Amino acid sequence: MISLFNIFGAIFLINLWTFMAFGFDKMRAENGGWRVSEDGLLTLALFGGIMGAYVGRAIFRHKIRKEPFSRRLQQIAIFQCFICAIVSGWMFAG
Template sequence: MLVYAIPALLAVNLWTMLRFYQDKQRAIVGRRRIPEADLLALAFIGGTPAAFAARRLFRHKTRKQPFTTWLWLIMAIQLGVAIGFAIYAI
């Protein structure tokens, strides 16, 4: 299962990074933006590391509320699930 999970997570994180970059570029030129719900959905399906990295790298959505709160909540849920799986595996 890990053989499929790692490439899938890598792909989701690359896609998340790209979408944050695209949204930043659209914001700069005043074009239609990528909905926050789409960015949060990418984080939810595994792109949380890239979402946090992109926010810092592109200086994008760093002060935006409630986006920041939702992103931290998603990370906390994912961390809880990971800990639960780790405990179950022991």
Template sequence: MNAPGLSLADRFWIAHRWAAFALGTVFLVGVIVASIAGRIRPHYAWAYALMSNLAFLAYGLDKSAAVADRWRWSEKSLHWIALLCGWPGALIGQHAFRHKSRKASFLFFTWLASAANAAIFAHLTGFYRWSWQ
């Protein structure tokens, strides 16, 4: 993927967007599959699905508002949605809408919220103790 004219920074951001999209998608699918398989309670899958959809919608609406110079979602609101189980949708929304994907301080807190939520999820579900045999 050596596109002529792309700087190293541009290649990094392209790779970041794809990695964020893939991570969000894989986690969401994994939670749904684990719920169907009876490994976790269904309310976890519902929480992630609903909050991820809300986050995705918020990113889309915020991008649309940014282009049209209208009222915007606050960054704090977007971070709270991500922290409250919406981080997969936030990462997917960043990629899909190319929104909030270059501001380093925003990305730092998005990834921090993602890691914190994933750690809490792993603790609550005992994910680290699972045996798939």
């Protein structure tokens, strides 16, 4: 059985990875060279890194006015809140 420790550890790691990806992409945007694609950043956010994405955007001031990126990131956050509400309702109902 998967423990809560493992779940929180995985969520922490994906958020750390997402945060670092935003920082790396910002550095590369300023200095030129290979960049992380917007789809790559959004995929990391979708698979659990939404908090790392928002913290990375705020700290690195990266992609804060970029559309449709901002709208898609917000949609991912809403989707994850919806899923968390369903899962928590399922866990506490039984």
